[in-house]
Amino acid sequence: MDTRLINHLNWSLLACMLLLYLIGVGNLYSASGTRLETGLSFSDFYQRQIIWGMCGLLCMLLAMSFDYRRLRNLAWPLFFASLVLLLLVPVMGKSVYGAKRWLSLGFMSIQPSETAKLAVLLLAARLLARDQRPLGWKDFFAVLAVGLAPCAFIIMQPDLGTTIMLLLILGGMILYRGLHGHVLKICLLTVPCAAAFMWIAGLRDYQRQRILTFLDPGNDPRGAGYHILQSRIAIGSGELWGKGFKEGTQSQLRFLPERHSDFAMAVFGEEWGFVGCVALITLFCFFLLSIFSTVIQAKDRFGSLLAVGIFFYFFWQIFINIGMVIGLMPVVGIPLPFISYGGSATLLNFTLLGIVLNVSMRRFMFKG
Amino acid sequence: MKPSNANLKENTPPKGLRSWLKIYVETERYQSPRFGVILLQGLVGLLFFVFVTRLWYLQVHQGAEFARQAQENRLRYERIFAPRGRILDEKGRVLADNRIAYGLSLVREDCRDIPATLTQISAFSRLPLPQIWDKYQQDRFRIKPFEPILMITDITFDQVARIASDIPTWPGLELVVRSKRSYPEKDLFAHVLGYVAEVNEKEMAEDDALAMGDLAGKQGLELELEKQLRGRKGLYVVEVDAHARVLNKTLSQEPQSGRELRLSLNSSLQKAAWDALDGEAGCVIVMEPDTGKLRALVTSPAYDNNLFAAGISKRDWEGLRTSNRFPLQNRVIQSVYPPGSVWKLVMASLFLERGISPRDTVFCPGEVKLGNQIFRCWKRGGHGNVNMENAIVHSCDVYFYLMAERMGIDRIEEFAKASGFGRPTGIDLPHEKSGLVPSRGWKRRRFGRGWAGGETYNVSIGQGYTLVTPLQMAVFVSALLNGGHLLKPQLLDDAPRESTGRVPAKGETLNFVVSAMRKAAAGGTAHIVARKDADMGGKTGTAQVVKLKMGAGDRRLRASEMEYAQRDHAWIATWGTKNGKTYVVVVMVEHGGGGSSVAGPVAAKIYDHLFGPGAQTEVVSAQPRGERMN
The missing domain is CATH 3.40.710.10 (DD-peptidase/beta-lactamase superfamily)
Structure with a gap:
């Protein structure tokens, strides 16, 4: 083993992610608590999250074990495989809460939209890495088409969160890569129109309702606005120093919905207060900046763009999830990396960070 | 293209893997686009700034208000009624007494079907349904969530037995025991004692200690010496979860019965x-x-x-009000x-x-x-x-x-x-x-x-x-x-x-x-x-x-x-x-x-x-x- 691999490892990224993971497990432990007449009782979410984290670390090591440049070869096969899986979902998918998102493999269920994220990320990195000039129309549409194909399936499931995530990651990568002046201008004009079109044609009633409720949560305090109000109360009632670990009333008395998953941040905010929240956000910023350092240190376009894609993958999740919890964003089902409970999300997070670490540790390996 | 990885130096791998093992090496030297670098840093900075500002607003600026709302979420207050002071004559004969009365109360949030429940209340009490609806419509906005609305105040004893056996099938309904005022001497001391009746909006606005369903003096000594007679209500603080399940109940204030008054009058x-x-x-x-x-x-x-203490009927009231002898x-x-x-x-x-x-x-x-x-x-x-x-x-x-x-x-x-x-x-x-x-x-x-x-x-x-x-x-x-x-x-x-x-x-x-x-x-x-x-x-x-x-x-x-x-x-x-x-x-x-x-x-x-x-x-x-x- 080349010791340079170890020397060039992005240690600060590794440290940030492990710290976030531990904070996430600790917070999940508290969020699992439910106060009953007899006292506090804990469900096993945090234990499961520990197991998923271990699996995630293995995936991460696996993702670090080979030269990341080989992933370029995987981009197209993985992309097509994802499309096939997505096609299968409406045919033989499992219906949960009125949405078909899962494929049952017998021993486990997978969500093809997760693999689609990885595939789109790889393929977009490959396409965008072809050269270094700002994107013209041809390249722009090529990349866009790559993104929109799986999106078309995913929005049908329906899964608004993932669709938006995919588009945002893609948009971030394209913006990072740079567009020709006129392409940029026309995009700036058409995107609002596309958004308006989406609003009318692409959204289901409940999705539209969510956005409207976000704009005015007091309108329906016991119905759709309930999540937003209770989340704000949880966060706000933490005040400066928080109520203390395992002391959150909003979460333990179950006023806070989805406290393990999408609203885990509200539990954290209630128990650790402003000080804890600022510390956590600072940690997230360090985490993003660590990915960013790999972006600029990478020695080839593909590696750098992979890191950019992963940067956006995390950035948007953090931005949308925390934004939603603190009432700046509508309620969309997007979890907070490492803090929210979720098996496949944890695996994907660790895998993607393994790729970033891979890029960072192999940045010296160059054809001299 | 020269292999730069150790793996590649090994001998020909199986065919299917060949394309996967091939490493594409970019020939150009890579330089991050300047705009892209600024974009990523800017986004991180924006995220930090926006979130910290918003959190400061929620947790520090508005924190106390949200803390209050969180308290309001989990704590409910249950009143314990204090017995009203009795009124005696000079020799100790009772002029105003308290008696037990049964009432029927409704907790809106626990009720599955309001119209059906109200119809049932009407059947229990033999009061006309529109009157029950009126009472419900009138009170529902005045009370806090999970507070009971007292629908019927005075149920006769044999009705109580009947209702008690039926009540488990009507979630949200509850038989409550309340104290009622009775005046054994009736007309003889009516003008001296006056009477009590349920408080109205105005009285509640003027006196913090009064809440809906409370009785307060409206006339005579009952009105004039209200504060002494009333006593002080006790208070349970009840902790509940989001499903209104009661987790614990603590007595935060002992009820204090009102003062017993002995009049100088001789009955x-x-x-x-x-x-x-x-x-x-x-x-x-x-x-x-x-x-x-x-x-x-x-x-x-x-x-x-x-008549007044039990809630006077419109007919009785009109009769008294319009009598040419001005009772x-x-x-x-x-x-x-x-x-x-x-x-x-x-x-x-x-x-x-x-x-x-x-x-x-x-x-x-x-x-x-x-x-x-x-x-x-x-x-x-x-x-x-x-x-x-x-x-x-x-x-x-x-x-x-x-x-x-x-x-x-x-x-x-x-x-x-x-x-x-x-x-x-x-x-x-x-x-x-x-x-x-x-x-x-x-x-x-x-x-x-x-x-x-x-x-x-x-x-x-x-x-x-x-x-x-x-x-x-x-x-x-x-x-x-x-x-x-x-x-x-x-x-x-x-x-x-x-x-x-x-x-x-x-x-x-x-x-x-x-x-x-x-x-x-x-x-x-x-x-x-x-x-x-x-x-x-x-x-x-x-x-x-x-x-x-x-x-x-x-x-x-x-x-x-x-x-x-x-x-x-x-x-x-x-x-x-x-x-x-x-x-x-x-x-x-x-x-x-x-x-x-x-x-x-x-x-x-x-x-x-x-x-x-x-x-x-x-x-x-x-x-x-x-x-x-x-």
Whole structure:
């Protein structure tokens, strides 16, 4: 083993992610608590999250074990495989809460939209890495088409969160890569129109309702606005120093919905207060900046763009999830990396960070 | 393309893996786009700035408010009702009691089907459904989530048994035990005690301690002494989760029962007075002149205050409100009457204080002329020469006309006001009237005209504009006996003696008037109250309601010959002392007719009760038939 691999490892990224993971497990432990007449009782979410984290670390090591440049070869096969899986979902998918998102493999269920994220990320990195000039129309549409194909399936499931995530990651990568002046201008004009079109044609009633409720949560305090109000109360009632670990009333008395998953941040905010929240956000910023350092240190376009894609993958999740919890964003089902409970999300997070670490540790390996 | 990885140096891998193992090496040197670098850093900076600002706003700036909302989420308050203080009479007999009443309450949030539940409540209670809906619609917005709405307040015992067996199938409904007020003496003490009823919006707004469904005093002592009677509610703090499951319940405030009040009133005396009035519209006051304590305070007709405590029906209420006998009126303090000749006691005191000698006489020919008006004495033919004592004993009007003329209205006004008239006595009962002491200023304000001499004549015999409450008269008579102290009439047994002023008269003046009253009882107009076994005094009055009605032959009509509403008010103000105990008894019978013939016997019966029966002097008819004494 080349010791340079170890020397060039992005240690600060590794440290940030492990710290976030531990904070996430600790917070999940508290969020699992439910106060009953007899006292506090804990469900096993945090234990499961520990197991998923271990699996995630293995995936991460696996993702670090080979030269990341080989992933370029995987981009197209993985992309097509994802499309096939997505096609299968409406045919033989499992219906949960009125949405078909899962494929049952017998021993486990997978969500093809997760693999689609990885595939789109790889393929977009490959396409965008072809050269270094700002994107013209041809390249722009090529990349866009790559993104929109799986999106078309995913929005049908329906899964608004993932669709938006995919588009945002893609948009971030394209913006990072740079567009020709006129392409940029026309995009700036058409995107609002596309958004308006989406609003009318692409959204289901409940999705539209969510956005409207976000704009005015007091309108329906016991119905759709309930999540937003209770989340704000949880966060706000933490005040400066928080109520203390395992002391959150909003979460333990179950006023806070989805406290393990999408609203885990509200539990954290209630128990650790402003000080804890600022510390956590600072940690997230360090985490993003660590990915960013790999972006600029990478020695080839593909590696750098992979890191950019992963940067956006995390950035948007953090931005949308925390934004939603603190009432700046509508309620969309997007979890907070490492803090929210979720098996496949944890695996994907660790895998993607393994790729970033891979890029960072192999940045010296160059054809001299 | 040169392999740069160790793996590639190994020998030819299996075919399928070949493409996967191939490493594409970019030939150009890579440089991050400048805009892209700025974009990523900028986004991280933006994320930090936006989130920290928002969190500061939520957690620090608005934190206290959200903390309050979080508390409100998890804590509910349950009231524990404090028993209201009982009210007893002087001897400890219960006048206002608490009894257990069952109610049916509804918790909206626990209720699966509101319309069906309301229909069921209607079936339980046999009340019409629209009425149940009205109650529900009215209260639902006034209460907090999870607070019960008291739908039915008083369920009979056999209904309770039926409802209790059915109630488990109706989530949200609950039988609650509440305390209700009951008044065993009903009409007898209705005006003194008043009643309680459910609080209204206004009362709740004025008093933080009151909440919906609470009972509060609305009339009488229940209203006046509400704060003492009420006690203090206890409070449970209940912690609940989002599904309203109760996690724990802590007593944060012990309930404190209200104060038990012992009145100075004696219920058997009250009953005797009530019976003596025998259904006439009027009132009786029995007061101790040295302490101001009231021993009986009767007004008739009255109403059953239990009706109000149970929630009066519209029909009953309309019946009471529109009755032409005004049962809701507490005649002791809320009605004002011309005092008639009883007023002469006030006038005589004034005359003595203003230098008129008891020996000064006036010739009474039966009438005097002022301008072209004729003012008559009640006695046709007149009293002849009368001095002050005789004028009081025989109630000679002409004496007072002429003496009052010498005094003038201003002095009369000043003295009457100083003697407690024209202002409330301060008794612990609501809505007390002041009465009226007329004056030049008042006349001008009221009618825009100056004072006329004849009006002084009228005032001198307690007619004209003069209006007093029976209680004011009792306080004044007490003052004659106690050295001039105007005492606040007390209803509570342990109340201290409270003076609200002093009659501006010397002791000898008071003594003179008292002894004149004694003579009037011994052989004058108030003879009806005379007793062998006690020292008695009195003064009657017959107050005209309308201008003198003359019958055929210039004769004043008898009460029985007149319309009820036009008949005179009958007054008698008396005192009696036996074994060192002195009482003042004032009786007023509305439209009763003559003071001595109608009010007098009532007073005599009360003294029978106070001093024991059978000691009255034989009734000498001091009054020629066909004539009515004044």
